[in-house]
Amino acid sequence: MEVSRICCIGAGYVGGPTMAIIAKHCPTVKVTVVDISQSQIDKWNSNNLPIYEPGLEEVVFECRGKNLFFSTDVDNVIRDSEIIFVSVNTPTKKFGIGAGKAADLKYWDIVARNIAKVANGPKVVVEKSTLPVRTAQSMAKVLHANDRKIHFEILSNPEFLAEGTAIHDLTYPDRILIGGNPTESGQKAVGQLEWIYRHWVDDKKILRTNLWSSELSKLVANAFLAQRISSINSISAVCERTGADVDEVARAVGMDSRIGPKFLKSSVGFGGSCFQKDILNLVYLCESLGLPEVAAYWEQVIIMNDYQKRRFSRQIVKCLFNTVSGKKITLLGFAFKKDTGDTRESASIYIAKQLLEERARISIFDPQVDPGQIDQDFLEYSILPTELKSGERVDQLVTKETDVYAACENSHAICIMTEWDMFRTLDFPRIFSRMEKPAFIFDGRNILKHDELRKIGFNVFAIGKASASDTLF
Ligand SMILES: NC(=O)C1=CN([C@@H]2O[C@H](COP(=O)(O)OP(=O)(O)OC[C@H]3O[C@@H](n4cnc5c(N)ncnc54)[C@H](O)[C@@H]3O)[C@@H](O)[C@H]2O)C=CC1
Numbered sequence: 001m002e003v004s005r006i007c008c009i010g011a012g013y014v015g016g017p018t019m020a021i022i023a024k025h026c027p028t029v030k031v032t033v034v035d036i037s038q039s040q041i042d043k044w045n046s047n048n049l050p051i052y053e054p055g056l057e058e059v060v061f062e063c064r065g066k067n068l069f070f071s072t073d074v075d076n077v078i079r080d081s082e083i084i085f086v087s088v089n090t091p092t093k094k095f096g097i098g099a100g101k102a103a104d105l106k107y108w109d110i111v112a113r114n115i116a117k118v119a120n121g122p123k124v125v126v127e128k129s130t131l132p133v134r135t136a137q138s139m140a141k142v143l144h145a146n147d148r149k150i151h152f153e154i155l156s157n158p159e160f161l162a163e164g165t166a167i168h169d170l171t172y173p174d175r176i177l178i179g180g181n182p183t184e185s186g187q188k189a190v191g192q193l194e195w196i197y198r199h200w201v202d203d204k205k206i207l208r209t210n211l212w213s214s215e216l217s218k219l220v221a222n223a224f225l226a227q228r229i230s231s232i233n234s235i236s237a238v239c240e241r242t243g244a245d246v247d248e249v250a251r252a253v254g255m256d257s258r259i260g261p262k263f264l265k266s267s268v269g270f271g272g273s274c275f276q277k278d279i280l281n282l283v284y285l286c287e288s289l290g291l292p293e294v295a296a297y298w299e300q301v302i303i304m305n306d307y308q309k310r311r312f313s314r315q316i317v318k319c320l321f322n323t324v325s326g327k328k329i330t331l332l333g334f335a336f337k338k339d340t341g342d343t344r345e346s347a348s349i350y351i352a353k354q355l356l357e358e359r360a361r362i363s364i365f366d367p368q369v370d371p372g373q374i375d376q377d378f379l380e381y382s383i384l385p386t387e388l389k390s391g392e393r394v395d396q397l398v399t400k401e402t403d404v405y406a407a408c409e410n411s412h413a414i415c416i417m418t419e420w421d422m423f424r425t426l427d428f429p430r431i432f433s434r435m436e437k438p439a440f441i442f443d444g445r446n447i448l449k450h451d452e453l454r455k456i457g458f459n460v461f462a463i464g465k466a467s468a469s470d471t472l473f
Pocket residue numbers: 009010011012013014015034035036037040074087088089090107110111128129130131159160161162163273274
């Protein structure tokens with residue numbers, strides 16, 4: 001069952017860290033990560049890795065050049081590998097049939113066609129990306145449409161890591177899920193993949209299923225996780241009107257061992273590249289299968305998340321006396337969660353957009369997000385108002401600061417958008433003294449000490465805390 005050469009196509013948030021951990025634990029296996037993006041590969045080969053992930057540098061620097069390699073020579077690496085992981089992006093389709101819901105499989109399709117074209121012997125192709133159920137069937141057709149009778153075995157091995165804790169999650173996974181064909185060659189391929197994971201993962205945590213269960217389980221896991229957040233966020237709205245405290249409710253509910261305490265932290269709304277896209281993918285699947293009630297059930301998780309974000313920005317406008325036009329509002333945090341520089345689908349993006357529509361001036365600080373990335377997001381998500389008033393300039397509407405105190409200077413309101421630890425220990429008296437009065441804080445993550453802030457003089461609004469409305473109304 002031993003394997004000596006593997007590769008991963010797609011050197012992103014999943015491909016890079018996952019392969020680095022495999023290389024660390026399987027020193028006899030040559031691991032190569034390939035990508036079509038030269039700049040991405042150059043960064044993986046430099047001292048400035050393309051993604052920020054605690055503990056990642058140590059693992060990459062330990063293995064790179066020994067048994068971990070990064071390259072753009074996709075074709076030769078495919079030929080040289082026994083197992084090919086594919087971890088390219090699978091975003092939501094933006095056009096055509098299923099637009100706005102279905103997964104766009106264009107990148108996967110290109111990769112599968114290329115493997116079929118250049119492979120010179122049998123290969124195991126592993127679905128690492130999150131894919132719609134029965135993708136393996138379509139990919140098998142693409143791969144086997146080669147006239148050289150080369151056999152490809154397809155496995156589903158979804159990834160469950162979360163950004164910000166990727167190295168920990170990969171090192172101590174809750175489970176490794178491997179879906180394969182029940183045939184002899186299918187089970188042999190499953191055995192090869194198991195051999196890799198057994199280097200550091202306990203046998204009991206390796207779960208074998210059929211291909212379709214594995215593909216579906218990944219969508220369902222993300223749907224369940226996001227559902228918990230939307231559930232507690234829906235309750236946060238009830239708390240604000242009743243005097244209940246959402247953190248206390250989450251604690252009380254989560255102490256029931258059948259429910260559990262994790263993923264019950266109320267917030268300004270979940271972000272990240274996957275929850276929304278994977279749920280929409282599930283919704284599309286249900287609609288395609290003629291199950292509208294099931295589709296509507298899961299779609300509600302997204303509707304509730306959009307509601308939570310809108311509720312937050314409306315609250316800001318309302319508290320600032322129904323006008324934020326020309327007022328400076330500081331967004332602390334632009335990443336979709338702490339300990340990552342990833343901004344995909346971040347709640348900050350939506351709040352910025354909604355506030356800019358009200359003609360607020362926005363100041364943004366994030367300890368990890370590159371200002372260039374913020375500019376890119378503004379373009380991609382069409383955040384700026386389509387028409388500027390005469391005399392208005394974009395650089396007057398939006399400023400990106402590298403110093404947190406400068407970001408708060410002369411601000412009317414501060415919004416905690418990402419739960420970065422550094423925001424807990426800011427010098428709030430200093431910030432207060434340099435803000436416009438009355439000074440407001442909107443804690444979208446419930447990480448600050450609200451009573452202390454009120455003593456300083458701030459008006460505080462916190463998600464799911466009735467005391468906010470007591471103070472404000
Ligand atoms: N980001 C996350 O935390 C997780 C993501 N996933 C899933 O893993 C998959 C990948 O996600 P990310 O790593 O976040 O995406 P990403 O966007 O960070 O990386 C994808 C990479 O694939 C490369 N690529 C695209 N087409 C290619 C081709 N034809 N040949 C070679 N390289 C190509 C891109 O240049 C990019 O660097 C998605 O399906 C996602 O749903 C699963 C678990 C966690």
